[in-house]
Amino acid sequence: MAEIAARPFPFAFRPETVALVVIDMQRDFAEPGGFGESLGNDISRITPIVPAVKALIDGFRAAGLPVIHTMECHRPDLSDCPPAKRERGNPALRIGDEGPMGRILVAGEPGTAILPDLAPLPGEIVIEKPGKGAFYATPLGEKLQQLGIRHLVFAGVTTEVCVQTTMREANDRGYECLLAEDATESYFPEFKEATLAMIRAQGAIVGWTATAEAVLEAIADA
Numbered sequence: 001m002a003e004i005a006a007r008p009f010p011f012a013f014r015p016e017t018v019a020l021v022v023i024d025m026q027r028d029f030a031e032p033g034g035f036g037e038s039l040g041n042d043i044s045r046i047t048p049i050v051p052a053v054k055a056l057i058d059g060f061r062a063a064g065l066p067v068i069h070t071m072e073c074h075r076p077d078l079s080d081c082p083p084a085k086r087e088r089g090n091p092a093l094r095i096g097d098e099g100p101m102g103r104i105l106v107a108g109e110p111g112t113a114i115l116p117d118l119a120p121l122p123g124e125i126v127i128e129k130p131g132k133g134a135f136y137a138t139p140l141g142e143k144l145q146q147l148g149i150r151h152l153v154f155a156g157v158t159t160e161v162c163v164q165t166t167m168r169e170a171n172d173r174g175y176e177c178l179l180a181e182d183a184t185e186s187y188f189p190e191f192k193e194a195t196l197a198m199i200r201a202q203g204a205i206v207g208w209t210a211t212a213e214a215v216l217e218a219i220a221d222a
């Protein structure tokens with residue numbers, strides 16, 4: 001077993017059963033005129049994590065380990081978008097509305113694309129997801145089973161929404177989950193800190209947290 005220096009205690013994993021899951025590093029959450037800004041958020045908080053996310057992606061690729069990308073988006077006819085999700089709150093632009101980067105959170109539009117520095121390589125798994133969790137209404141579970149994956153390292157945005165939801169889904173499905181602390185971000189710094197704390201509380205009730213550097217050291221040694 002290899003080990004990542006993590007909190008609340010070291011994260012043991014087998015190199016042949018670990019994958020990186022990069023959650024929703026899309027223009028819609030990081031650039032002006034996208035979904036994140038339409039909800040009233042300070043989107044400038046997101047791009048500073050790109051170098052750490054990129055370092056993780058590069059490290060997993062260099063080690064020959066799977067990199068899985070997710071994208072929150074909906075079909076053009078919005079048949080997979082519950083009205084409750086579209087009607088929630090008082091956003092400047094709703095899901096499916098035409099914005100400066102195309103239709104908000106609609107698959108195939110410029111705004112839903114993954115940030116260019118973090119773009120998937122041909123052959124990497126890309127999961128389009130209609131919900132906050134990446135297992136709900138997607139083939140992610142089957143893909144992980146096919147690959148024999150048991151340990152998941154998470155990065156991406158936002159910490160307390162899509163990342164935490166997916167980690168909880170994964171935890172309930174029996175995966176050992178670790179979140180890279182400096183490769184995830186929230187629009188609310190206090191929510192990020194609270195999420196990291198609640199994940200590792202109670203003896204890693206949801207999972208572990210560690211720096212991207214600690215993950216990369218362990219991957220390189222494994």
Ligand code: TIU
Binds near residue numbers: 023029036039132163
């Ligand atoms: N609003 C917010 O914080 N997040 C989302 O809507 N989606 C993701 O976290 N990807």
